[in-house]
Amino acid sequence: MGKLEDMALLVAVAEAGGLSAAGRRLSLSPATMTARLKAMEERYQTRLFHRSTRAITLTRAGEDFYHAARRVLEEARHAESLLTQKEGVLSGNIRLSAPSDFGRQYLSPAIVDFSRRHPEVTFSVFLG
Known part of the structure; x- marks a missing residue:
């Protein structure tokens, strides 16, 4: 695996507080994650996590690496x-929640019109 993927793995485990929760987030099995964490620790010749039967927590070196990895991942996403932004082109997802009648009468036509003009924008609408 690449270094960015390893950083994402470490960040996910630290933030989720465990291998199972982080594995669900990354679609990886706990066994795969354990092997990758072990390989990272061997590569860097330092322990990144304290492991017990009930918890996994960062070592001091792991905490330092975690904070640096978060910054690197944020910069990579930026x-x-x-590269994906086009000047003057709107993109992304808009989440809306509204009463059912209002949504059908006002939001629906407005969303259709907006979507024609800005096809890169998606909507998640919750009516209730």
Whole structure:
């Protein structure tokens, strides 16, 4: 695996507080994650996590790496967004929640019109 993927793995485990929760987030099995964490620790010749039967927590070196990895991952996401952004083109997802009658009468036609003008924008609408 690449270094960015390893950083994402470490960040996910640290933030989720465990291998199972992080594995669900990353679509990886706990066994795969354990093997990758072990390989990282061997590569860097330092323990990144304290492991017990009930918890997994960062070591001091792991905490330092975690904070640096978060910054690197945020910068990588920002760099990717620069490539996908087109000047003057709106993109992304808009989440809306509204009463059912209002949504059908006003939001629906407005969303259709907006979507024609800005096809890169998606909507998640919750009516209730």
